Amino acid sequence: MALSLNIGKCTLLGNYRENNEDAIDVKQFPDMSICIVADGMGGQAAGEIASKRAIEVVPRELRKSLSPTIDAEDAVTIVRKAVVQANEEILTMGSLDRDLKNMGTTIVMAVWRKGSELFISNLGDSRAYLVRGGVIEQLTVDHNLAQALVENKTISAAEAKEHRFRNVLWKYLGSKEVGDGPDVRVVPIRPGDKFILCSDGLSGPVPDNQLLSFVQEHPDVQECAEALGQLALDNGSRDNVSCILIEVVEAA
Numbered sequence: 187m188a189l190s191l192n193i194g195k196c197t198l199l200g201n202y203r204e205n206n207e208d209a210i211d212v213k214q215f216p217d218m219s220i221c222i223v224a225d226g227m228g229g230q231a232a233g234e235i236a237s238k239r240a241i242e243v244v245p246r247e248l249r250k251s252l253s254p255t256i257d258a259e260d261a262v263t264i265v266r267k268a269v270v271q272a273n274e275e276i277l278t279m280g281s282l283d284r285d286l287k288n289m290g291t292t293i294v295m296a297v298w299r300k301g302s303e304l305f306i307s308n309l310g311d312s313r314a315y316l317v318r319g320g321v322i323e324q325l326t327v328d329h330n331l332a333q334a335l336v337e338n339k340t341i342s343a344a345e346a347k348e349h350r351f352r353n354v355l356w357k358y359l360g361s362k363e364v365g366d367g368p369d370v371r372v373v374p375i376r377p378g379d380k381f382i383l384c385s386d387g388l389s390g391p392v393p394d395n396q397l398l399s400f401v402q403e404h405p406d407v408q409e410c411a412e413a414l415g416q417l418a419l420d421n422g423s424r425d426n427v428s429c430i431l432i433e434v435v436e437a438a
Contacts, residue, residue, distance in 0.1 A: 187436060188436065189301075189375065189376075189377065189435070189436065189437055190434075190437040190438070191219055191433065191434060191435070192407045192435055193212050193214070193221060193407060193430065193431070193433075194408035194409070194410060194411035194412070194431045195210050195212055195221075195408075195411050195429070196210075196411040196414065196415040196428065197210050197415070197428040197429075198415045198418075198419065198427045199426060200423060200426050201419060202424045202425070203426055205231065206234070207226035207227065207233035207234045207291075208223070208225050208226065208427070209222075209223075209226065209238045209241045209291075210224070210241070210428050210429075211241035211245065213245050215249070217300055218248070218252065218254070218297070218300070219296075219298040220244070220248060220295070220296075220298075222240070222241045222244060222294070222430075223293070223294050223295075223383045223384060223385055223428050223430055224236075224241055224291045224293045224294075224312070224359070225237060225291060225311075225312050225385040225387070225426070225428070226289070226290070227290050227291065228286070228289030228290055228360075232285065232286045233290075233291065235286060236276050236279075236286075236289040236360055239272065239279065240272050240276070240291050240293050240359050243271055243272035244269060244295065247264075247267065247272070248264065248265070248268050248297065251264045251267075251268075252265070254299050254300060258303065258372055261297075261299070261305060262305065262372065265297060265367075266366065266368060266370055269293065269309065269359070269367050270364060272293070273360065273361075273364040276289065276290065276359050280360060289360055290355075290358045290359055290361060291310070291358060291359045291360060292308070292310025292311055292312040292385070292386075293307075293309050293312060294306075294307070294310075294314050294326060295307050295308070295383070296430075298375075302374060302375060302376075303373060303374050304373045304432075305370055305371070305372055306325050306326065306371045306373055306381075307368045307369065307370045308326040308329075309329060309357055309359055309364065309368050310329050310330075310355050310357065310358040311329065311353075311355060312326075312383070312385050312386065312389075313326050313328070313382075313386075314382065315394070316379060316380070317379070317381075317382070317397075317398060317402070318376075320402070321398070322394050322395070322401075324394070325371055325373065325381075326371075327369075329357035329358065330353065330354055330356065331355075332354075353386075376434065377434055377435055377436050378434065380401055380407075380431060380432065380433050381431070381432040381434075382397065382401065382431055383430040383431075383432070384428065384429040385426065385429070386425065387418055387423050387428065388414060388418045388427050388428070388429050390418075391418050391421035391423040392417055392421055396417075396421075397414075401414075407431045408431075410431050411429055411431045414431070415427045415428070415429060
């Protein structure tokens with residue numbers, strides 16, 4: 187069965203920020219689709235610069251090396267290397283310009299090669315979700331100190347949602363902890379699947395069950411993406427809000 191993707195996207199300044207440090211990108215080529223959400227940090231314009239560099243470098247590197255004939259294992263390696271390259275370029279920019287010294291950005295991405303699988307990866311606390319069969323599943327792991335405490339069994343997952351360290355990231359683009367690159371999850375896809383890529387400006391104020399019901403109630407992906415952004419603001423988000431919504435359908 188041939189598959190295709192319908193994609194909607196939205197990024198909003200929000201009600202409390204002077205500039206939008208989020209950056210989103212959707213690139214659809216004949217042989218590949220690349221979707222990225224990046225949430226910059228670092229003060230002043232630095233976060234905005236970091237997130238924009240992330241969405242420039244990763245697709246550039248993927249287009250160099252990721253062909254449809256490469257097997258899934260090698261594709262995972264290529265995705266990881268693309269993120270590592272973005273990290274190196276952001277670190278270099280920070281080392282050369284004092285105003286950019288502490289800049290960084292989260293990243294969450296989905297890569298599709300006209301097949302039956304999607305490659306999902308993230309750094310930081312921008313997330314990917316899968317909505318399938320009336321259930322929502324978080325596909326990524328947050329790289330913040332609260333989640334690290336959960337994994338160490340110091341606190342519960344419920345406590346992590348309100349923990350004072352939930353917004354303190356230990357791994358992101360622009361950090362030395364990236365190492366050999368992020369984990370990459372290979373997700374088999376089928377018609378009817380919907381994937382949400384989002385910054386924490388959305389996932390923070392909108393709980394998973396509300397995300398699920400909202401996506402189910404809004405079938406048009408572009409209208410849904412825009413409405414999700416507004417929902418986050420209505421729920422009191424104090425951050426920039428960005429999301430990409432991907433729907434898997436049978437190809438015409």
